[in-house]
Amino acid sequence: MTRTNAQYRLVARPVGLPRASDWKYVEEPAPNPGEGEFLVEVDYLSIDPAMRSWMNEGRSYVPPVGLGEVMRAAGIGHVVESHHPDHPVGEVVSGSFGVQRYAVCDGKGVTPVDLSLGEAPVHLGALGFSGLTAYFGLLDIGRPEPGQTVVVSAAAGSVGSLTGQIAKLKGCRVIGIAGGPDKCRFLVDELGFDGAVDYKAGSVRARLKDLAPNGVDVFFDNVGGQVLDDVLARLAHGARVVISGAVSQYNSTQGMSGPSNYMQLLVKRASMTGFVIFDYAARYGEARAELAEWLRSGRLKERTHVIEGGVERFPEALLGMFAGDNTGKLVLAL
Amino acid sequence: MTRTNAQYRLVARPVGLPRASDWKYVEEPAPNPGEGEFLVEVDYLSIDPAMRSWMNEGRSYVPPVGLGEVMRAAGIGHVVESHHPDHPVGEVVSGSFGVQRYAVCDGKGVTPVDLSLGEAPVHLGALGFSGLTAYFGLLDIGRPEPGQTVVVSAAAGSVGSLTGQIAKLKGCRVIGIAGGPDKCRFLVDELGFDGAVDYKAGSVRARLKDLAPNGVDVFFDNVGGQVLDDVLARLAHGARVVISGAVSQYNSTQGMSGPSNYMQLLVKRASMTGFVIFDYAARYGEARAELAEWLRSGRLKERTHVIEGGVERFPEALLGMFAGDNTGKLVLAL
Numbered sequence: 001m002t003r004t005n006a007q008y009r010l011v012a013r014p015v016g017l018p019r020a021s022d023w024k025y026v027e028e029p030a031p032n033p034g035e036g037e038f039l040v041e042v043d044y045l046s047i048d049p050a051m052r053s054w055m056n057e058g059r060s061y062v063p064p065v066g067l068g069e070v071m072r073a074a075g076i077g078h079v080v081e082s083h084h085p086d087h088p089v090g091e092v093v094s095g096s097f098g099v100q101r102y103a104v105c106d107g108k109g110v111t112p113v114d115l116s117l118g119e120a121p122v123h124l125g126a127l128g129f130s131g132l133t134a135y136f137g138l139l140d141i142g143r144p145e146p147g148q149t150v151v152v153s154a155a156a157g158s159v160g161s162l163t164g165q166i167a168k169l170k171g172c173r174v175i176g177i178a179g180g181p182d183k184c185r186f187l188v189d190e191l192g193f194d195g196a197v198d199y200k201a202g203s204v205r206a207r208l209k210d211l212a213p214n215g216v217d218v219f220f221d222n223v224g225g226q227v228l229d230d231v232l233a234r235l236a237h238g239a240r241v242v243i244s245g246a247v248s249q250y251n252s253t254q255g256m257s258g259p260s261n262y263m264q265l266l267v268k269r270a271s272m273t274g275f276v277i278f279d280y281a282a283r284y285g286e287a288r289a290e291l292a293e294w295l296r297s298g299r300l301k302e303r304t305h306v307i308e309g310g311v312e313r314f315p316e317a318l319l320g321m322f323a324g325d326n327t328g329k330l331v332l333a334l
Numbered sequence: 335m336t337r338t339n340a341q342y343r344l345v346a347r348p349v350g351l352p353r354a355s356d357w358k359y360v361e362e363p364a365p366n367p368g369e370g371e372f373l374v375e376v377d378y379l380s381i382d383p384a385m386r387s388w389m390n391e392g393r394s395y396v397p398p399v400g401l402g403e404v405m406r407a408a409g410i411g412h413v414v415e416s417h418h419p420d421h422p423v424g425e426v427v428s429g430s431f432g433v434q435r436y437a438v439c440d441g442k443g444v445t446p447v448d449l450s451l452g453e454a455p456v457h458l459g460a461l462g463f464s465g466l467t468a469y470f471g472l473l474d475i476g477r478p479e480p481g482q483t484v485v486v487s488a489a490a491g492s493v494g495s496l497t498g499q500i501a502k503l504k505g506c507r508v509i510g511i512a513g514g515p516d517k518c519r520f521l522v523d524e525l526g527f528d529g530a531v532d533y534k535a536g537s538v539r540a541r542l543k544d545l546a547p548n549g550v551d552v553f554f555d556n557v558g559g560q561v562l563d564d565v566l567a568r569l570a571h572g573a574r575v576v577i578s579g580a581v582s583q584y585n586s587t588q589g590m591s592g593p594s595n596y597m598q599l600l601v602k603r604a605s606m607t608g609f610v611i612f613d614y615a616a617r618y619g620e621a622r623a624e625l626a627e628w629l630r631s632g633r634l635k636e637r638t639h640v641i642e643g644g645v646e647r648f649p650e651a652l653l654g655m656f657a658g659d660n661t662g663k664l665v666l667a668l
Binding site: 258 | 602
């Protein structure tokens with residue numbers, strides 16, 4: 001049986017916003033797994049802001065994707081051929097399979113997916129890295145207490161929408177920052193946030209003064225740039241700023257912009273802390289069990305935005321995300 | 335007895351570096367203390383970078399000095415007239431007396447000085463806010479462990495020189511960042527630092543790569559700006575950045591510059607935390623006792639740079655500090 005492997009390989013390092021021509025679409029025969037290996041047919045790919053940082057030269061929290069290599073992506077698939085004792089044909093698995101239809105694996109970094117906890121795409125969102133990032137970033141780094149005010153940026157996105165809801169579950173007052181009236185309505189009407197700030201509609205700082213008059217106890221930041229500066233100006237005494245991402249800066253052609261209000265950390269006796277979700281691997285199970293229970297009971301809502309059409313639509317999907325097209329977790333169905 | 339009170343009053347809010355004309359020199363009769371008050375003759379004034387921030391409009395960690403008011407300054411003096419039961423004539427006291435020869439006090443914020451622990455000016459430095467800031471900022475916020483690498487900026491200054499020495503006492507490898515070869519020699523030869531980086535002599539980042547090849551575990555920052563960015567680029571996994579000040583930015587005419595490398599906090603799972611020494615008031619005693627013991631045993635060296643000449647030399651003293659003239663604690667003798 002000959003399987004055709006559709007792929008996107010990185011061929012250029014973008015300056016600013018990526019272009020479709022930064023990747024090359026390739027079709028080649030799918031490789032045959034050797035002894036101790038298995039072949040995964042990928043069904044869903046996770047489309048993430050962090051993909052942009054993997055395209056840059058130089059190591060970030062992971063090494064860059066090499067030129068000529070298959071573009072990195074997390075995915076969910078099923079085993080179609082196996083010479084590995086632990087991964088039989090038919091098993092549903094998640095892993096960093098890349099932007100391609102078929103991936104050969106030796107088992108490292110591949111995890112069986114428990115479909116009883118949720119459908120496959122949900123394991124890329126609320127039960128995947130989005131949910132785990134929201135869970136550990138908010139609870140371990142942000143450490144919100146009941147009654148405190150939690151602000152989340154990119155709040156209608158995959159991580160942000162889950163972070164805000166978990167904060168609500170913990171008894172916090174939650175304000176989301178998002179772009180446009182539709183996303184803001186979604187946060188308040190669908191997800192139960194206490195307030196939303198449309199960063200495209202005026203001063204975030206002034207709106208926060210109204211919505212969080214006693215200051216911001218926890219800020220979970222996915223965005224950086226002006227939004228980060230605006231929230232720093234409104235911190236409460238002893239606030240915790242959780243650095244989860246900086247999507248406003250990933251496509252900057254002028255280098256990263258640092259938070260010029262960072263001395264508010266001194267004035268407010270506050271901290272700003274970064275984290276990488278991989279450090280919590282030993283605790284994924286406990287978090288996933290709690291997230292699944294919240295989903296099952298309806299206390300946590302997940303929204304998955306699925307783009308159909310296969311590998312070929314990858315550049316369009318990623319660029320659409322940077323344009324703010326999606327609400328919730330963006331997934332490409334292959 | 336008529337006492338003449340020489341004072342500097344703030345009369346303009348500077349843009350950029352202050353000028354002598356931002357204060358007005360005034361001589362007026364010293365006030366008479368009323369019931370429950372006492373008169374302090376000020377002997378030494380503490381000259382601090384933070385003074386610049388008190389000249390700006392708008393609240394920082396303390397309210398600004400009002401136009402027309404006596405410039406704020408911490409000092410040491412002795413009681414020359416008293417209608418207060420707890421503060422007899424002759425008592426040596428510290429407090430925020432302002433840039434003036436005589437201050438009337440009601441006792442609030444005034445602390446008796448224990449001269450058995452050290453001479454009067456030392457109570458503005460190693461036994462005063464400089465020592466307390468170094469002690470709590472390093473030990474409580476930085477939490478260095480033996481064998482870890484600690485970097486200090488403005489390392490030849492009052493707070494920095496004490497911070498580095500305390501880190502040495504705790505078994506750390508200590509690198510200081512300072513301006514010019516004399517200060518760098520002072521750090522290594524006099525204070526026992528393991529290395530020094532002259533920020534005026536080339537790339538701080540490259541020098542740190544040589545001197546701290548395994549990265550920086552604790553950065554105690556008094557400076558901000560480019561130095562902060564350079565050290566952020568060299569953080570070790572799990573590093574703690576202590577924000578104690580940002581003297582490079584206080585005189586900026588273009589607003590504060592934020593650390594553009596702040597996403598290294600994420601890459602390195604690091605934190606950046608601000609603090610204000612006043613929050614530790616309940617623990618000043620324990621810290622002062624330990625600092626005094628270190629001084630007495632010669633394990634901690636303090637250098638006080640005393641400018642003689644009285645109140646009139648205040649603007650010159652402060653501007654000299656911003657030009658980097660002093661090594662150690664700068665004190666104006668009245």
